[in-house]
Amino acid sequence: MLNAGVIGYGYWGPNLVRNFMECEKSLVLKVSDLDPARLALCKSRYPSIQTTGDYREILNDPAIDAVVIATPVGTHYPLALEALQAGKHVWVEKPFTSTVEQGETLLNEAEKRGLKIIVDHTFIYTGAVKKIKSLVDEGAFGNIYYYDSVRINLGLFQQDVDVLWDLAVHDFSILHYLFGKKPTGISAIGKSHVAGKPENTAFVSLMYDDNFIAHINANWLSPVKVRQILIGGDKKMAVFNDLEQAEKLKIYDSGLVLDNQEDIRETMIGYRTGDMLAPKIPTTEALKDEVEHFIHCIDTGEEPITSGAMGLEMVRLLCLASESIKQQGAPLEVK
Missing domain, CATH: 3.30.360.10 (Dihydrodipicolinate Reductase; domain 2)
Incomplete structure (x- = not known):
């Protein structure tokens, strides 16, 4: 069972939470957002999920295996880097990062720690x-x-x-x-x-x-x-x-x-x-298949179809x- 934490419950976050919750092989433990109204909405839909305004509670939770980032593009890099440094696999919305250099840093960090990055290019x-x-x-x-x-x-x-x-x-x-x-x-x-x-x-x-x-x-x-x-x-x-x-x-x-x-x-x-x-x-x-693919890659060590390396090429x-x-x-x- 993959335990996930989701950062961002705005436009796309609810779709991600729903698909991770509906998948038999995953569970969302915590959701973070800066808007209390969005957190209240999440709690009303999923009473079992813990909500917080501080994303660090997700990063510091040893029970969480993967961090799902659904926030504005400018925040992808710092959040993903912190998640990797905390030992979490990372799912990040497209585009991967704001610059090529940021993407390269994240790939190096993931490789060093043996962690997976998937970039949510959903159309694939x-x-x-x-x-x-x-x-x-x-x-x-x-x-x-x-x-x-x-x-x-x-x-x-x-x-x-x-x-x-x-x-x-x-x-x-x-x-x-x-x-x-x-x-x-x-x-x-x-x-x-x-x-x-x-x-x-x-x-x-x-x-x-x-x-x-x-x-x-x-x-x-x-x-x-x-x-x-x-x-x-x-x-x-x-x-x-x-x-x-x-x-x-x-x-x-x-x-x-x-x-x-x-x-x-x-x-x-x-x-x-x-x-x-x-x-x-x-x-x-599509998100259902992508979630299952993400879990499969973590379990088997395979590279995701929309890996961090692929996401970096799109940023280039x-x-x-x-x-x-x-x-x-x-x-x-x-x-």
């Missing part, structure tokens, strides 16, 4: 993304040309991160998981339309060492909410609409048909439009994208 554990991954691995898409994501809505404005760090980070993690390759370059443009607030609209392009290209549209100022990913290959194409209730993923037998490819001047372009398939997607909650990309915005979209090399 969704049924639709796992299904796309299986199709990519079996070559169903053929040569993959592009990944195009639209992740837009009206709000929710974050106080300590811009729209890239809030929304585009999802696509960085999905790209990494699906295709397993590192971009060679990144370019981003973004603007803030509210004085004193971070960028609320951004467009990111990622270049790779082949013909593959990725583009991300992230926006807090859209009149509609859209969560859609398009993937195009020379055999199949896919549309993942996360807001669809019944058919989140659709696979299309569509594409180009090229004749006379030996002579580029004589190449004829045709179009193939075949059937559409909406595969059955498991309805298990975010930092480069932010720097590109400062340089008016200048393409930057990904090392």
Whole structure:
């Protein structure tokens, strides 16, 4: 049985507490938050959980094996470092840290102490993304040309991160998981339309060492909410609409048909439009699978799919994208 302590019971904390409590192999012993009203809400839902305004009570409790951090990004590093130093495994919300150096320090600390870090890139554990991954691995898409994501809505404005760090980070993690390759370059443009607030609209392009290209549209100022990913290959194409209730993923037998490819001047372009398939997607909650995966990795010593090392790579990309915005979209090399 994994005994967990949760720091932060705001927006995402209740979902984490619920899933750790519902898992047969874990239990939440304590929850910490600075807001007494949030603690009262937690206590009303889970009378057995001890609540506190001091997170150190969680770190100092020898009965707690893992600390779950669901707090603003700027607090991830100090809280995670203290948790590791207290001998606790760490679950931390995305993005992992605010800087690359912070992430490297946490990885070194975890390795030195033989502890696990998992970064909550929840989309990786969704049924639709796992299904796309299986199709990519079996070559169903053929040569993959592009990944195009639209992740837009009206709000929710974050106080300590811009729209890239809030929304585009999802696509960085999905790209990494699906295709397993590192971009060679990144370019981003973004603007803030509210004085004193971070960028609320951004467009990111990622270049790779082949013909593959990725583009991300992230926006807090859209009149509609859209969560859609398009993937195009020379055999199949896919549309993942996360807001669809019944058919989140659709696979299309569509594409180009090229004749006379030996002579580029004589190449004829045709179009193939075949059937559409909406595969059955498991309805298990992603957080449930992620909690079970976290416990499994602690028990077996395996590295989590969304490990601290993976989370650090996402922070590297975010930092480069932010720097590109400062340089008016200048393409930057990904090392």
